[in-house]
Structures are given as structure tokens and as C-alpha cells.
Amino acid sequence: MKFFVDTAEIDAIAELNELGIVDGVTTNPSLIKKSGRDILEVTKEICALVDGPVSAEVVATEADAMIAEGRKLATIADNIAIKLPLTWDGLKACKALSAEGHMINVTLCFSANQALLAAKAGASFISPFIGRLDDINLDGMQLIADIRQIYDNYGFETEILAASIRTVNHVSEAAKIGADVMTAPPEVIKKLAQHPLTDAGLAQFLKDAEAAGIKIV
């Protein structure tokens, strides 16, 4: 499973990148707002930092304007994935921009039928939002499973990018289903390393090492 970081915070991306676990980055207008940075500047810095796809989202809502924005975003770096919302106009822009050879991440996906359309329109990634479905008492993980089944049934190569991940369980459940990619905030990715039995076990080992006078270097 590829790990994307869902943030526009340079320091957080750099810290995770040191561990070699960052396969890409996703941003959206809310994350750009949170960073307080100019979208073109911060996206350029992120693209220089990571080798994999960096999703940058358009803000236009009409297809021709989305295409113009997408082309501009794509000039930032070779690893830009143009992020388009799952609307009819977004699908038209997806068709046009993917035909030009750009990577496209179709976002705000909340149904299997939307995911089917995005794949047929040439999306490189489909972003189903798990957490936001869970927020309204629907089953975000079931959507990941439904899309996996449909894409496998027909051999679609669009990668399933599990998004709106809020918990560590979201990550392992999406991995079990076979999502190709997950994108999560840095704090969720760091929590993947935590387990109370690891902490308790280490505390005991350190106590015994001290009692035994163990010194290695």
C-alpha cells in the first residue's frame, strides 16, 4: 500500500520523508488555507521534496476553467496530480486533462457509481472519503470494498486512494480490502507506530538491562 501524506505543511512532510515512507502528498484548498501559504509556492516546495505524485486541487467549477487551472498546476512540476472534484464538469476536465497525459486525482467520491465514472473518464486516482461517510453514519469502508470489487471486475487501472482517513484502524482496514493508496494526516501516520504493549515491554527490557548492567557501546 502506498502512503500519501494529507497536508500542505512542509516540515511534517519532511519529517515523514526522512523515514522513506512517503510515496506522495495530497492537498486540498482547506489544507492550503491551513498552511497559510500561496498554493503555487507551497506546492512547488512539496514537489521538490517528494518524488511521488503531489495532488493539487483546482478551484474552478466549470470544465473549461478547470482545464485551464489544471494545466497551470501541471506546470509546477512533473509529479503534479491534478485534483478535480467528482462533478459532471470535473469528469469532463478529467477526460481532457488525462488525454493530455496528466495524472488526475478525482476527489470527493462518495459512491461506487461515481468511482466507476471517474475510472471511465481516465482518472489515475479515485479518492473515496471514508471519514466523511462515517460522520453521517454511513460505512466508508464498505465504499472502499465496493470500488475494489468493481475495478477488479473490469480491470480498471485507476488506483483507489482511501482518503478522509481519521484513525489508525481506517488504515489497516483499507489495506486489508486492497486500497492501492491511503492518504492520512501526519499525526495519524505517526500513530501507526504506537502500541501500549510495545511501550510496556520496552520499559521492562530497559529496567532489566539496567539491573544486568548491560552496555553495548
Ligand code: G3P
Ligand atoms: O484527502 C481528503 C481529506 O483531506 C479529507 O479529510 O478529514 O477533511 O474529511 P477530512
